[in-house]
Amino acid sequence: MTIALQKRLLSSIEAFAxxxxxxxxxxxxxxxxxxxxxxxxxxxxxxxLAVEAPGSDDERAELPEAQVQAEVDAQIELASEALGGxxxxxxxxxxxxxxxxxxxxxxxxxxxxxxxVDPRTERLLAWMREHLLDGRRWxxxxxxxxxxxxxxxxxxxxxxxxxxxDTDDAERRIGTFHGGMDDESREAIKxxxxxxxVHDPLRIxxxxxxxxxxxxxxNHCADLFHxxxxxxxxxxxxxxxxxxxxxxxxxxxxxxxxxxxQRPEDRVLQTLVEKTATIQKELGSLSQVVEVRLVSMLxxxxxxxxxxxxxxxxxxxxxxxxxxxVDRELEAVRVRHKALSENLDLLRNILQDSKKAIAITPAALxxxxxxxxxxxxxxxxxxxxxxxxxxxxxxxxxxxPRSTPATGPTRAGPTRSTPCGxxxxxxxxxxxxxxARPSAR
Numbered sequence: 001m002t003i004a005l006q007k008r009l010l011s012s013i014e015a016f017a018x019x020x021x022x023x024x025x026x027x028x029x030x031x032x033x034x035x036x037x038x039x040x041x042x043x044x045x046x047x048x049l050a051v052e053a054p055g056s057d058d059e060r061a062e063l064p065e066a067q068v069q070a071e072v073d074a075q076i077e078l079a080s081e082a083l084g085g086x087x088x089x090x091x092x093x094x095x096x097x098x099x100x101x102x103x104x105x106x107x108x109x110x111x112x113x114x115x116x117v118d119p120r121t122e123r124l125l126a127w128m129r130e131h132l133l134d135g136r137r138w139x140x141x142x143x144x145x146x147x148x149x150x151x152x153x154x155x156x157x158x159x160x161x162x163x164x165x166d167t168d169d170a171e172r173r174i175g176t177f178h179g180g181m182d183d184e185s186r187e188a189i190k191x192x193x194x195x196x197x198v199h200d201p202l203r204i205x206x207x208x209x210x211x212x213x214x215x216x217x218x219n220h221c222a223d224l225f226h227x228x229x230x231x232x233x234x235x236x237x238x239x240x241x242x243x244x245x246x247x248x249x250x251x252x253x254x255x256x257x258x259x260x261x262q263r264p265e266d267r268v269l270q271t272l273v274e275k276t277a278t279i280q281k282e283l284g285s286l287s288q289v290v291e292v293r294l295v296s297m298l299x300x301x302x303x304x305x306x307x308x309x310x311x312x313x314x315x316x317x318x319x320x321x322x323x324x325x326v327d328r329e330l331e332a333v334r335v336r337h338k339a340l341s342e343n344l345d346l347l348r349n350i351l352q353d354s355k356k357a358i359a360i361t362p363a364a365l366x367x368x369x370x371x372x373x374x375x376x377x378x379x380x381x382x383x384x385x386x387x388x389x390x391x392x393x394x395x396x397x398x399x400x401p402r403s404t405p406a407t408g409p410t411r412a413g414p415t416r417s418t419p420c421g422x423x424x425x426x427x428x429x430x431x432x433x434x435x436a437r438p439s440a441r
Contacts (some may be wrong), residue, residue, distance in 0.1 A: 003301045010265055011148055011228035013118070014155035017110035022073045024103045031096045117159060120258040124225060125163050127256075131223070132203055136167045140197035142221040145206045146239045147228050153178065153206050156227060160204060172201040179210030194219035207242075209235055218243040222250040226257040229269040231298045233276040234291050264307035271311040272298075293317060366398065373401065 005023065009016040117125075124145075132141055147153050157176060164170050175189050192202045197220055205217070209230065221243050230236050236257075244253040257273060260266045272294060279290055297313055355361075370380035383389040384397040 006265070006301055007231065008149060008151070010269070012152040012155055013110055013114045013116075015149040015151035017107070017114040018151045020103070020107055020110055024107060027099055027103065028096065031092060031099060114155075119260070120227065121156070121159050123258070124227075125160070128160075128164075128204070133164075133167065138168055138173060138201070138203050140220075141223070142193065142197060142203050142205070143223045143225065144193075144217055144221055144243060145204065145225045145227055146209065147206065148209050148230055148235075149228075150178065150208060152228065153208055157206055160206075169201045174204045174206070175202050177205055177207040177215070179208060190215065190217070193217055193221065196220065209239070215242055216245065216247075218245050218248040220249070222248065222253050224253070224255045226255070229257050229273060231269075231272070231295065232291070233272060233294050236273065236276065237280070264304045265302045268298075268302050268307050268311045268314070271314045275314050275317060290317070378402075 001023065005016060005019060008019045128143065132139055132143065145156065147156060153176060157174060160174055161170070164173060167173065175192065177186075177189055177193075181189075189202075189205070192200050193205050194217065195202075197203070205221075224240060224243055226236060226239060230239075240253075240255045244255065259270050275294070294314065294317065297310065297317075302310065366381060373380055379401045381398040381400065384399055389396045
């Protein structure tokens with residue numbers, strides 16, 4: 001529950017306030033309930049959405065946002081109800097008083113600031129006015145903004161629409177991309193964002209992580225902002241991949257994220273981003289081994305007292321991570337090599353069995369052709385190069401004789417054959433008419 005609230009607070013006060021309201025209801029409900037009716041301990045699966053928003057590989061990403069939010073609220077309430085323990089039985093009234101005081105104070109602060117424009121939004125607006133606008137007119141440039149939570153997406157959209165309400169064609173300049181969109185709407189927003197800015201007014205696209213994978217948005221966009229930093233580094237990698245990919249028109253892709261320099265939690269997340277970028281640069285990609293280690297380091301949340309130590313542990317991941325990745329990659333190579341060797345052995349056995357079943361060797365086939373030529377009164381096959389016949393009998397080249405049989409059936413033109421194996425026909429040699437001597441390998 002602490003991690004769920006902390007993640008949303010680091011995303012936006014709006015997301016924190018909305019979740020805190022649900023948490024307050026669930027926590028006080030649990031305290032008021034009888035100990036015997038308190039729900040059993042819940043597992044991580046039951047609280048997956050409370051901790052992390054659904055990604056594009058989650059089937060819930062296709063559900064309407066309101067339906068997903070209802071499920072999130074239910075999980076938050078379930079987690080809050082399960083927060084009790086022996087303290088509830090011993091001193092319910094005292095516990096409720098302490099909880100109410102604390103939750104009311106938290107709610108008061110959140111409600112007082114939830115609608116304020118925070119410094120990230122101000123910095124984002126300043127960047128947009130500089131790079132996307134020329135006075136009140138929009139330039140032919142686009143930007144993609146990612147956030148993890150629907151509440152933050154809604155808050156950000158409201159702030160941007162307010163800020164740019166007096167610009168040219170303002171209503172059509174901002175769009176959203178999120179889970180639960182129907183196929184028609186999803187394709188329409190993709191077409192609009194990928195269209196030439198000269199012909200389409202869309203300039204700003206705000207997306208949740210449900211749209212982070214399998215969506216190509218690089219046609220006319222090389223700027224991306226992470227409004228919040230995901231705790232799972234692969235999510236940031238996948239976000240960047242929406243525009244940092246092949247067919248990107250610009251030589252440089254610019255992916256930005258925000259840091260509150262005075263907030264210890266941000267220093268940890270900044271270290272996470274920098275370490276992820278370093279590993280990707282050195283190893284080519286973020287391996288599952290490294291990702292699991294980074295995620296596990298944040299599994300207990302980010303406590304301010306431990307923020308510096310946690311950042312140092314993330315920084316120190318380098319050597320051990322590289323060793324683990326190298327070992328893992330080498331093991332994968334060994335597995336592939338073993339599989340290839342087994343396949344080659346299988347193919348060799350099939351080839352040997354086929355040779356035995358057909359019972360034809362290059363020498364036997366040549367003798368058969370010689371016998372056939374003799375029946376036509378023609379001389380036998382002759383090697384193109386006598387020394388080649390000695391040094392490389394398996395691949396020696398042979399020529400057919402001129403087609404001038406003394407006896408037997410008459411034929412016009414050179415005699416051609418289509419033997420298999422090393423006697424497969426080659427291209428015609430120089431010359432024309434009956435005097436041509438085609439060669440065969």
